[in-house]
Amino acid sequence: MEENSKYKELLNREGIKSTRHRNAILKLLEESEFPQTAEQLYITLREKTASIDLSTVYRTLDTFASKSLVLKSNRVDDGKALYELNHNEHKHHLLCVGCHKLISIEDCPIGELKQTLKNKIDFDITGHKLEIYGYCHDCKKYKLPPSDHDNL
Amino acid sequence: MEENSKYKELLNREGIKSTRHRNAILKLLEESEFPQTAEQLYITLREKTASIDLSTVYRTLDTFASKSLVLKSNRVDDGKALYELNHNEHKHHLLCVGCHKLISIEDCPIGELKQTLKNKIDFDITGHKLEIYGYCHDCKKYKLPPSDHDNL
DNA sequence: TCACCAAATGCAACTGCCTTGCATTTGCAT
DNA sequence: ATGCAAATGCAAGGCAGTTGCATTTGGTGA
Ligand SMILES: [Mn+2]
Ligand SMILES: [Mn+2]
Ligand SMILES: [Zn+2]
Ligand SMILES: [Zn+2]
Numbered sequence: 001m002e003e004n005s006k007y008k009e010l011l012n013r014e015g016i017k018s019t020r021h022r023n024a025i026l027k028l029l030e031e032s033e034f035p036q037t038a039e040q041l042y043i044t045l046r047e048k049t050a051s052i053d054l055s056t057v058y059r060t061l062d063t064f065a066s067k068s069l070v071l072k073s074n075r076v077d078d079g080k081a082l083y084e085l086n087h088n089e090h091k092h093h094l095l096c097v098g099c100h101k102l103i104s105i106e107d108c109p110i111g112e113l114k115q116t117l118k119n120k121i122d123f124d125i126t127g128h129k130l131e132i133y134g135y136c137h138d139c140k141k142y143k144l145p146p147s148d149h150d151n152l
Numbered sequence: 153m154e155e156n157s158k159y160k161e162l163l164n165r166e167g168i169k170s171t172r173h174r175n176a177i178l179k180l181l182e183e184s185e186f187p188q189t190a191e192q193l194y195i196t197l198r199e200k201t202a203s204i205d206l207s208t209v210y211r212t213l214d215t216f217a218s219k220s221l222v223l224k225s226n227r228v229d230d231g232k233a234l235y236e237l238n239h240n241e242h243k244h245h246l247l248c249v250g251c252h253k254l255i256s257i258e259d260c261p262i263g264e265l266k267q268t269l270k271n272k273i274d275f276d277i278t279g280h281k282l283e284i285y286g287y288c289h290d291c292k293k294y295k296l297p298p299s300d301h302d303n304l
Numbered sequence: 305t306c307a308c309c310a311a312a313t314g315c316a317a318c319t320g321c322c323t324t325g326c327a328t329t330t331g332c333a334t
Numbered sequence: 335a336t337g338c339a340a341a342t343g344c345a346a347g348g349c350a351g352t353t354g355c356a357t358t359t360g361g362t363g364a
Contacts, residue, residue, distance in 0.1 A: 074226045074228075074231040076226075076281075079226045079231045079232075079233060080231075081231060094269070094273075094275050094277075096275075097278065103273065103275065105269065105273075107265055107268065107269070109261035109262060109264065109265050110261060110284070112261065113259055113261050113284075116259065117246070117257065117259070117284075121255065121257075121289075122288075122289040122292075123246050123248075123255065123286055123287070123288055123289070124286045124287045124292055125246075125284055125285070125286040126249065126285055126286045126287065127284075127285045127286070128282065128283060128284040128285060129228075129281075129282070129283045129285075130280065130281070130282050130283075131280060131281040131282075132262070132265075132269075132277055132279075132280040133277070133278055133279045133280060133281075134275055134276045134277040134278045134279070135275070135276045135278065136274075136275055137273075137274040137275070140274075140276055
């Protein structure tokens with residue numbers, strides 16, 4: 001066996017075993033600034049560390065998601081699944097439809113809405129998902145044509 | 153040939169032919185309250201009207217989306233593609249994670265954010281997507297456990 | 305009205321993402 | 335060290351969506 005993992009107690013707390021692959025995937029997700037596809041993670045894992053099967057990557061990510069260790073979402077372009085570490089923090093980002101760059105923002109406009117809706121139609125908000133599209137500073141200059149994302 | 157279609161000039165305006173299938177799909181979308189999968193549309197079309205191939209449904213929806221006649225999105229559960237008529241109106245809805253009911257709302261909290269972001273980080277918003285999860289009036293009563301959608 | 309042709313469609317094969325069954329290996333408790 | 339459930343590798347399979355190609359169809363102009 002290898003050295004005791006940094007993530008051992010985190011995994012044990014969730015009632016699952018600490019393994020080479022799980023540790024590697026957690027580490028990789030921790031190093032990732034933005035959500036990744038299973039394929040991207042798989043390729044990086046094969047380059048950086050040991051051999052791993054793609055099905056193991058999927059199964060591990062699913063396991064992590066079921067424990068809320070990772071958040072699973074879908075890429076806007078192609079619907080492909082994206083995975084990111086769950087930092088239990090509230091984050092949104094801007095997607096530049098020119099260069100596909102992601103920009104993190106700390107603004108969240110849901111706070112006020114929460115109370116409004118609770119009063120108006122008796123609905124208790126537990127979560128939400130917000131994607132914002134547009135043009136970044138660099139892409140604005142090139143006056144690219146408007147995209148499909150308009151009117152969303 | 154059949155009777156002149158209700159949607160003929162709409163389609164011609166976009167530079168594409170008015171056909172039996174395209175008219176049927178537009179009609180069906182018009183009757184649909186919420187976004188539908190290609191499969192759902194396909195099944196309904198086969199029941200209600202003539203024979204049609206699934207690939208034709210996909211190609212037609214893609215064509216419509218490229219002309220911005222329909223909006224394409226992805227279902228939260230499974231990432232499957234959803235299609236709806238583009239009414240060029242700004243709408244959001246609430247998803248009850250208890251009973252999976254959709255509730256339309258007219259609130260949109262992006263307006264103010266738009267100007268804030270433009271000033272703060274020089275980003276021009278062209279569109280956005282907002283999904284809100286929670287418990288409706290009925291489901292609140294049953295005190296269902298919180299779901300995966302929390303902390304989004 | 306008719307002939308013509310590009311566009312639309314049907315059909316079947318195919319791709320890519322993701323899942324699953326099963327044999328083998330591994331983590332970990334005893 | 336031993337034993338066993340959980341994790342993994344491997345290969346096959348499932349399913350949403352795509353594509354190539356032959357045929358049909360809608361619109362245009364003679
Ligand atoms: Mn938010
Ligand atoms: Mn909005
Ligand atoms: Zn950009
Ligand atoms: Zn409900």
